[in-house]
Amino acid sequence: VEAVDEVTMVPRFVESDRIQASALVVSEYSEDYSHWNAKMSLGNWLRKSGVPGVAGVDTRELTKIIRERGTMLARIKMDEIEPESPWVDPNQRNLVAEVATHGVRTFGPENDQTVPHLVIVDCGMKYNQLRSFLRRGLRVSVVPWDFNFADDIQYDGLFISNGPGDPQMAATTVNSLRKCLDGEKPIFGICLGHQLMALAGGFKTYKLKYGNRGHNQPCIDEFSGRCYITSQNHGFAVDASRPNCPPGWKPFFTNANDQTNEGLVHLSKPFFSVQFHPEACSGPHDTEYLFDLFMRLLDNSKIGVLDSLPITSLLMAKQDTVVKRVKKVILLGSGGLSIGQAGEFDYSGSQAIKALKEEGIRTVLINPNIATVQTSKGMADKVYFLPVTPDNVVKVAKNEKPDGILLTFGGQTALNCGIELHRQGIFKEMNIEVLGTPIEAILDTEYRDRFNQRLSEIDEPYAQSKACCTMEEVEDAGKTIGFPVILRAALALGGLGSGFADDM
Known part of the structure; x- marks a missing residue:
């Protein structure tokens, strides 16, 4: 049973309600599993979810092929006698419609009208995006990608989530967004949400040969010049080159590797978006401040202060506080x-x-x-x-x-x-x-009591321990903790004098 976060009431250790990959290919696979939170093996999880997996494949060789030829269609064929199935290009399907929620869901302090109300447009949302907002105390309504959020719901701010596939397939979302961009309410988009905001704002998108994947993509903040390490997983990009940038918009971030656009910001309205994932659950967390920036815009929207401080001014203030030149x-x-x-x-x-x-x-x-x-x-x-x-x-x-x-x-x-x-x-x-x-x-980390206290604060288990100076204290500790115990001598190089005790 998936654990639920006590603060957000959202599943704690996963990012979706199901496996979203069509298949899994690995070089080596172990039937044994040892993670403290594991309830079943990876193979059993795939089997339960109806997702095929194959091991014993030279994944390094596959990587070399993709590196040279770019992103490719692929399929798993079981044996030579299996009949040929037609190739299917997922980018020709509306993948957003396949993975997004189908109804309206609400989270947070539902009846507290003093709290800003955020509408999240779910295009394939990762749970940690929802967690990131709920931890900041917002009232949240999650709506489907094709919901008429421009007309059918009241909100203080709008968030467009990540999702799969070609952004032009989600034309319904783009049309609703285009209406919202005529207003003054804060809007924030991540990944596919960034691309959808761009299309609504008059930009164009295009398919990348390789896509940007992984946890170490460097992005340059165009306001401060600072480089952030980001987590990414996308195959399309926004064309924000100078001749193709609509009036009123400015590039926010640029990828330092391939110079592709990584974010946009409106020069006079509270709209911004990023291609990468500032909420990435495994990190890096360098850009999580973007959620706090959006919170400030939401707070202003809630009290009706919309034009007192343009977002560009907030970004320049962020530069003054964050970038301190170390010499x-x-x-x-x-x-x-x-x-x-x-x-x-x-x-x-x-x-x-x-x-x-x-x-x-x-x-x-x-x-x-x-x-x-x-x-x-x-x-x-x-x-x-x-x-x-x-x-x-x-x-x-x-x-x-x-x-x-x-x-x-x-x-x-x-x-x-x-x-x-x-x-x-x-x-x-x-x-x-x-x-x-x-x-x-x-x-x-230096003091065990402090370390254990920090683990307790996040509900993580830890081994009991006790410092002893006499044999009587050692015996009492063994009775209190329970056998078996590990005894470690203090001030010993490399754990000399340490060992296990199974009984008194």
């Missing part, structure tokens, strides 16, 4: 090492230095180890061969005056040093920003 960074190395030890710290730290230098950021390394890649000539701009201690970091910081500091590339020594500097208020006093993993996240 110099201190990176903390590890404690004293023997040659060959802790290669992961050396590798990750050296890669961090390279990445910072590529961005034009000066790097200052504190590392007492001479025989490492990090401390090699030509890596960091300046190296201090000093033990990684709070006193030494303060001395270096006073001399170098850095904008930021990285604490997570030197193992426990660097983490402990960073925690102590935080406790002393040094970072705040010297106006040094902790980059990468926030200090609060470090504290949460």
